[in-house]
Amino acid sequence: MKAVENLRKKIRTGGWDRQTTGQVPGYTQTNLVILPKKYAYDFLLFCMRNPKTCPLIEVTDAGSPVPKKSAPTADLRTDLPKYRIYKNGERTEEVTDIIAYWQDDFVSFLIGCSFTFEKPLLESGIPIRYIEEGRNVSMYTTNIPCESAGIFQGPMVVSMRPMKPEEAIRAVQITSRFPSVHGAPVHIGDPAQIGITDINNPDFGDAVTIHEGEVPVFWGCGVTPQAAVMASKPELMITHAPGHMFITDVREEEHAVI
Amino acid sequence: MKAVENLRKKIRTGGWDRQTTGQVPGYTQTNLVILPKKYAYDFLLFCMRNPKTCPLIEVTDAGSPVPKKSAPTADLRTDLPKYRIYKNGERTEEVTDIIAYWQDDFVSFLIGCSFTFEKPLLESGIPIRYIEEGRNVSMYTTNIPCESAGIFQGPMVVSMRPMKPEEAIRAVQITSRFPSVHGAPVHIGDPAQIGITDINNPDFGDAVTIHEGEVPVFWGCGVTPQAAVMASKPELMITHAPGHMFITDVREEEHAVI
Numbered sequence: 001m002k003a004v005e006n007l008r009k010k011i012r013t014g015g016w017d018r019q020t021t022g023q024v025p026g027y028t029q030t031n032l033v034i035l036p037k038k039y040a041y042d043f044l045l046f047c048m049r050n051p052k053t054c055p056l057i058e059v060t061d062a063g064s065p066v067p068k069k070s071a072p073t074a075d076l077r078t079d080l081p082k083y084r085i086y087k088n089g090e091r092t093e094e095v096t097d098i099i100a101y102w103q104d105d106f107v108s109f110l111i112g113c114s115f116t117f118e119k120p121l122l123e124s125g126i127p128i129r130y131i132e133e134g135r136n137v138s139m140y141t142t143n144i145p146c147e148s149a150g151i152f153q154g155p156m157v158v159s160m161r162p163m164k165p166e167e168a169i170r171a172v173q174i175t176s177r178f179p180s181v182h183g184a185p186v187h188i189g190d191p192a193q194i195g196i197t198d199i200n201n202p203d204f205g206d207a208v209t210i211h212e213g214e215v216p217v218f219w220g221c222g223v224t225p226q227a228a229v230m231a232s233k234p235e236l237m238i239t240h241a242p243g244h245m246f247i248t249d250v251r252e253e254e255h256a257v258i
Numbered sequence: 259m260k261a262v263e264n265l266r267k268k269i270r271t272g273g274w275d276r277q278t279t280g281q282v283p284g285y286t287q288t289n290l291v292i293l294p295k296k297y298a299y300d301f302l303l304f305c306m307r308n309p310k311t312c313p314l315i316e317v318t319d320a321g322s323p324v325p326k327k328s329a330p331t332a333d334l335r336t337d338l339p340k341y342r343i344y345k346n347g348e349r350t351e352e353v354t355d356i357i358a359y360w361q362d363d364f365v366s367f368l369i370g371c372s373f374t375f376e377k378p379l380l381e382s383g384i385p386i387r388y389i390e391e392g393r394n395v396s397m398y399t400t401n402i403p404c405e406s407a408g409i410f411q412g413p414m415v416v417s418m419r420p421m422k423p424e425e426a427i428r429a430v431q432i433t434s435r436f437p438s439v440h441g442a443p444v445h446i447g448d449p450a451q452i453g454i455t456d457i458n459n460p461d462f463g464d465a466v467t468i469h470e471g472e473v474p475v476f477w478g479c480g481v482t483p484q485a486a487v488m489a490s491k492p493e494l495m496i497t498h499a500p501g502h503m504f505i506t507d508v509r510e511e512e513h514a515v516i
Contacts, residue, residue, distance in 0.1 A: 041299040048306065048314055049327075059303055069307075069405065147327065176516040179437060183515065257441065257515060258434040 001249055005073060008247060012078040017096050019243035020081065025119065028070070028181075028252050029245035030057050031111040031222040032080060033229065034098075034238040037062045040107040042150030046228060047109065049147040052220035053156055055112035055180045057248070063104040070248035076108050082241035089233030098238055106238075111222050112181035113245060114159055116252045120174050126167045135206035136242075137161070139221050143195025144186070146228060154228035157203070158186060158194070158218040162210040168217050175219065177256040187218040194218065259507055263331060266505060270336040275354050277501035278339060283377065286328070286439075286510050287503035288315050289369040289480040290338060291487065292356075292496040295320045298365040300408030304486060305367065307405040310478035311414055313370035313438045315506070321362040328506035334366050340499035347491030356496055364496075369480050370439035371503060372417055374510045378432050384425045387466040394500075395419070397462035397479050401453025402444070404486060412486035415461070416444060416452070416476040420468040426475050433477065435514040445476040452476065 003024050010016045020029055035043055040062070047054035058070045065076040078097045085093040085101060095101075114137070118128055130137045137159045144156040163171060168188055176184040191199045199216060200207050204223055210216060229237055240246060261282050268274045278287055293301055298320070305312035316325045323334040336355045343351040343359060353359075372395070376386055388395045395417045402414040421429060426446055434442040449457045457474060458465050462481055468474060487495055498504060 041302065044299070044302050044306065045317055048302065048317060056306055059306060173516070179515045257437050258431070 004247055004249055008071075008074055008079045011081050012075065014096070017081045020245045020247055021115070021243055024247055026251055028057065028248045028250045028255065029113050029115050030248060031113055031226070032076065032238075032240040032246050033109045033111060033225060034076070034106050035109070035229070035234060036103060036236060037105040037107055039151070039234050042152050043109065043225070043229065045149035046146070046152040047111070047225060049149055050156075050224065051179070052183060052186055053146065053222070053224035055182060057110040057112050057180065057250075059110070060108040062107050065102065065108065067108070067110055067248070070110060070250050071246075072249075074246075076246065077102050080240050080244055080246050082244035084239050084241050086230060086237040086239070088235060089230050094241055101238060110246060110248070111225060112255070113222055114182055114219060115245070116181040116255060117175045117178045119252060121171055124170055124174060126163055126171055129162055129208040130206065133208055135208055137205050138202040138208055139204035139223055140191070140196045141203045141227075146224060151232045152228045154224070154231050156186070157221045157224040157227055159205075159221040160199070160202070160216045160218050162208065162214040162216050164214055168215055171217055177258055179257060180255045182220045182222075185217050185219050189215050191216060262505055262507055266329070266332055266337045269339050270333065272354070275339045278503045278505055279373070279501055282505055284509055286315065286506045286508045286513065287371050287373050288328075288506060289371055289484075290334065290496075290498040290504050291367045291369060291483060292334070292364050293367070293487070293492060294361060294494060295363040295365055297409070297492050300410050301367065301483070301487065303407035304404070304410040305369070305483060307407055308414075308482065309437070310441060310444055311404065311480070311482035313440055315368040315370050315438065315508075317368070318366040320365050323360065323366065325366070325368055325506070328368060328508050330507075332504075334504065335360050338498050338502055338504050340502035342497050342499050344488060344495040344497070346493060347488050352499055359496060368504060368506070369483060370513070371480055372440055372477060373503070374439040374513060375433045375436045377510060379429055382428055382432055384421055384429055387420055388464065391466055393464035393466055395463050396460040396466055397481055398449070398454045399461045399485075404482065409490045410486045412482070412489050414444070415479045415482040415485055417463075417479040418457070418460070418474045418476050420466065420472040420474050422471060423473055426473055429475060435516055437515060438513045440478045440480075443475050443477050447473050449474060
């Protein structure tokens with residue numbers, strides 16, 4: 001845990017503003033969404049109703065920047081390398097701390113991230129193409145509607161990893177152990193069945209090679225809640241910048257239910 | 259599903275006011291907590307922070323008595339056999355419908371119930387003593403604090419089932435498949451370690467026989483959120499009467515994550 005605290009300290013003091021991918025292996029990294037309290041009930045309900053895409057790791061008390069369960073020595077205003085500020089649904093700034101933006105009514109949502117289940121996939125010998133090819137994971141907007149909650153609604157966004165059918169079966173087993181970080185896939189095979197018209201043209205991230213004999217395997221993606229919030233244009237929202245995640249004190253294996 | 263709808267119709271029209279235990283086997287039964295909207299955020303956060311004791315199956319839109327995901331043809335005002343009304347933390351009435359009490363700002367919380375994991379335990383040959391002895395399950399207030407949320411706080415309440423050590427191991431495996439209905443046990447063995455001073459004197463329900471060579475196995479219990487709410491004395495709360503549960507359209511096996 002020393003390594004986690006050291007990296008957070010380095011980030012806090014301006015010594016690290018790069019992506020956190022691959023840093024401090026074994027510890028859970030999360031997405032961050034910060035909203036004023038008046039939006040918090042609807043967003044909490046949206047996450048509760050859509051656990052495959054919006055798995056909540058922690059929700060802070062209003063006004064507190066401390067995630068007391070997953071990282072009691074951390075400060076969410078300074079401990080991520082890069083943040084994005086959105087006003088009325090438009091991105092206005094990218095900053096390395098949010099001290100100047102902090103409000104007493106801010107509620108912070110830490111949302112599970114698929115990094116957590118990729119490690120056990122790799123350890124089982126399942127290749128992860130976007131890592132092999134040095135790209136970002138391929139993400140697609142589907143025709144599967146999320147369950148709406150108050151002002152928040154939108155389609156499910158999924159991430160895709162191509163693999164052989166026998167690897168897909170093993171990947172179902174492995175990721176089912178982690179319901180709090182997206183869990184089992186939501187779809188395997190024909191992209192058209194979930195409204196994806198061109199698998200080589202993802203809506204977010206990069207395209208990756210799909211080899212002969214491989215099937216695309218789709219998981220719920222943490223971009224879903226961010227997209228739903230942006231579409232509803234709240235006065236103010238703060239998120240992490242892509243890949244610049246929050247690193248918790250919680251070991252990834254602690255999220256396994258079995 | 260016809261059988262579920264038929265029983266709900268019978269309850270709605272006054273033809274059934276008894277316990278639902280053992281009725282329409284295979285379908286999920288839930289606890290019910292109804293609160294005015296002003297308490298809903300704190301209670302939703304309390305449940306999210308304490309998933310072992312307060313596993314949420316569904317939360318309705320404010321003012322709607324229809325659980326549109328788990329039973330779209332049901333009406334929560336009439337479809338439970340018996341309800342309890344609490345004013346300022348005191349029980350004032352027990353009624354068979356809540357039409358007269360309904361408010362436009364009511365939010366209904368359906369909370370998972372251990373009935374759902376008892377069926378697979380029984381099917382694996384694990385005896386459930388309170389059923390064998392025709393009693394209620396033994397429940398105890400522990401010294402394990404729940405994570406608080408806003409006005410809600412309190413100790414974890416657990417249910418206990420005695421069994422042989424090898425059955426306890428199997429029970430861990432079986433109930434781990436069902437994180438949305440309490441999941442794996444929270445404790446096995448010495449009751450004193452979780453603050454229970456007399457195992458033969460439960461705080462709720464009945465004592466059951468613990469045979470020579472058996473260990474007590476403890477699970478998070480749905481009484482926990484009710485106790486936390488009662489302790490904070492909200493103006494108004496409505497719950498199911500013990501054993502008089504809400505029956506959903508969702509098959510119990512659908513809650514298994516693997």
